[in-house]
Structures are given as structure tokens and as C-alpha cells.
Amino acid sequence: MKPEKINLAEKFSHFSEHWSPKIVGEVNDSYVKLVKFKGEFMWHHHEAEDEMFLVVKGRLCIRFRDGDLWMGPGEFCIVPRGVEHMPVAEEEVHVVLFEPRSTLNTGNVRSERTREQLERM
Amino acid sequence: MKPEKINLAEKFSHFSEHWSPKIVGEVNDSYVKLVKFKGEFMWHHHEAEDEMFLVVKGRLCIRFRDGDLWMGPGEFCIVPRGVEHMPVAEEEVHVVLFEPRSTLNTGNVRSERTREQLERM
Numbered sequence: 036m037k038p039e040k041i042n043l044a045e046k047f048s049h050f051s052e053h054w055s056p057k058i059v060g061e062v063n064d065s066y067v068k069l070v071k072f073k074g075e076f077m078w079h080h081h082e083a084e085d086e087m088f089l090v091v092k093g094r095l096c097i098r099f100r101d102g103d104l105w106m107g108p109g110e111f112c113i114v115p116r117g118v119e120h121m122p123v124a125e126e127e128v129h130v131v132l133f134e135p136r137s138t139l140n141t142g143n144v145r146s147e148r149t150r151e152q153l154e155r156m
Numbered sequence: 157m158k159p160e161k162i163n164l165a166e167k168f169s170h171f172s173e174h175w176s177p178k179i180v181g182e183v184n185d186s187y188v189k190l191v192k193f194k195g196e197f198m199w200h201h202h203e204a205e206d207e208m209f210l211v212v213k214g215r216l217c218i219r220f221r222d223g224d225l226w227m228g229p230g231e232f233c234i235v236p237r238g239v240e241h242m243p244v245a246e247e248e249v250h251v252v253l254f255e256p257r258s259t260l261n262t263g264n265v266r267s268e269r270t271r272e273q274l275e276r277m
Contacts, residue, residue: 036239037220043230060234062206063256065186067234085183091230099158109164109212111188113181118157133254135184 043069043091047129049156054148056132056140058155068132068153072124079142080119086134087113093128097121164190164212168250170277175269177253177261179276189253189274193245200263201240207255208234214249218242 041059046069050057053073060067072095088097089111097104097112098121104112114120122130141149162180167190171178174194181188193216209218210232218225218233219242225233235241243251262270 037223037225038233038235038239040225040227040231040233043232060208060232062208062234062254063186065184065254067208067232067254087181087183087188102158104158104161106161110161111164111181112159112161113183113188114159118159133183133186133188 043129043131046156047071047091053127054140055150056153058153061136062133065133065135066138066153068134069156070130070132071127072122072130073127074124076122077141077144077146077148078119078121079144081114081116081134081138081142083116084135084138085113085115086132086138087111088122089131089133091129091131093124093126095128095130096123096125098123164250164252167277168192168212174248175261176271177274179274182257183254186254186256187259187274189255190277191251191253192248193243193251194248195245197243198262198265198267198269199240199242200265202235202237202255202259202263204237205256205259206234206236207253207259208232209243210252210254212250212252214245214247216249216251217244217246219244 056068056070177189177191
């Protein structure tokens with residue numbers, strides 16, 4: 036059966052809140068999520084999950100303990116499990132996340148920014 | 157430790173062959189692969205793996221038994237395991253694949269187009 040086609044820009048146009056990932060696809064044991072970042076997130080890591088960040092629009096900085104990584108549209112990085120990181124976006128950035136279903140946005144940290152139940156769109 | 161940043165366009169500029177996926181990243185049990193398609197592939201399916209196709213450049217048609225799905229840059233689909241499909245590209249198309257490490261490009265079919273050992277770049 037023919038699967039659905041997902042247009043990233045169209046999906047991004049349907050929400051405006053920051054730091055609240057939306058699920059747009061499931062591939063094997065992973066989710067494809069869309070998220071908008073603006074401002075600073077928090078230092079955290081994921082015990083058991085690698086996390087892929089693909090920038091679609093804007094400039095994303097991910098801080099690591101040994102330096103900053105800047106990415107623009109068409110660039111991605113994979114943050115291995117256990118590695119502390121903190122996303123920062125001076126201006127709004129649109130990001131595709133690829134990570135296991137079990138991944139919590141704030142990793143090992145619980146705060147008011149933790150999102151337990153993610154919206155599907 | 158700060159991970160590597162991958163620029164998709166830069167990586168695509170380093171190879172020209174068609175239908176031969178290159179591994180550019182590992183996330184959990186999956187590979188991120190880049191591939192250039194031109195022409196028709198073959199009908200096949202994957203027994204146990206879902207496969208994500210994200211178009212970066214050009215237009216991709218994936219044929220399914222119940223119709224064709226056309227995608228352009230910034231669009232993706234997820235082909236669930238077991239679903240027969242055949243990628244077709246009238247002009248060259250650049251695609252990011254996201255699929256389990258175990259995934260063979262020709263799925264259940266073995267032919268001269270099967271790629272057992274994928275290059276990493």
C-alpha cells in the first residue's frame with residue numbers, strides 16, 4: 036500500500052511552539068520528529084540513545100563540553116549516547132530529529148521542559 | 157566529545173555513481189546513507205526493515221503496486237517492511253536513506269545491482 040508523503044516545510048508551518056518535538060514518522064524502532072528551537076535548552080545526555088539532528092532552516096549551535104558545533108540547512112550531526120549536549124538557537128531553527136521511541140527530550144534531566152507525551156502530526 | 161558535522165551537499169559532491177548507497181552515519185541500529193538514483197531500479201521489498209527516503213535534490217518517484225508516489229526536495233516517505241516498491245528517477249535525484257544496518261538495497265532480490273559492502277564516507 037502506497038505510504039504517505041511528508042513535506043517538511045508544510046509540517047513545520049502547522050506549529051509554532053519551541054522545544055516541543057512532534058512525531059511525523061516511525062521507522063523501525065525510531066521516530067522522526069520535527070522541532071523548532073529558539074533560545075537555550077539545557078545540558079543533558081541520553082543514557083541509551085543516539086540522537087540525530089538535521090537542520091532544515093536557520094542556524095543551530097549544539098554545545099558540547101569540548102566546544103560548539105554550528106550547523107545550517109542541509110547539515111546534520113549524530114550525538115552518541117552518553118554525550119552531554121545543549122542545543123542553542125539565537126534565531127529560530129527548524130530541526131528534524133531521528134531517535135529511538137524511548138528518547139526523552141531532556142534526557143537524564145526532568146524539568147518543566149520535559150515532554151512526556153508527544154503530539155503526532 | 158564533539159561529533160562530526162555532515163554537510164549533505166558536500167558529501168553528495170564526492171561520488172557520482174547511481175544506485176550505490178554510501179554510509180555517512182550510524183544512529184543506534186540504523187545507518188544514514190546517501191544515494192543517487194537515475195533510471196529505474198527493480199521491484200523488491202524488505203522482509204524486516206522499514207526504509208525512509210528523504211529527497212534532497214531532484215524528483216523521485218517510488219512505484220507501489222497501488223500507485224506512484226512523487227517526491228521533491230524536503231519531502232520524505234517511509235516504506236514499511238513487506239511493501240513492494242520500485243524507485244524511479246527520470247533525472248538524477250539525491251536521496252538520504254534511513255534504515256537498519258541489516259538492510260540490503262535490493263531487499264529480497266539478488267542481482268548485479270545488489271550492494272553487499274557499502275562504502276563509508
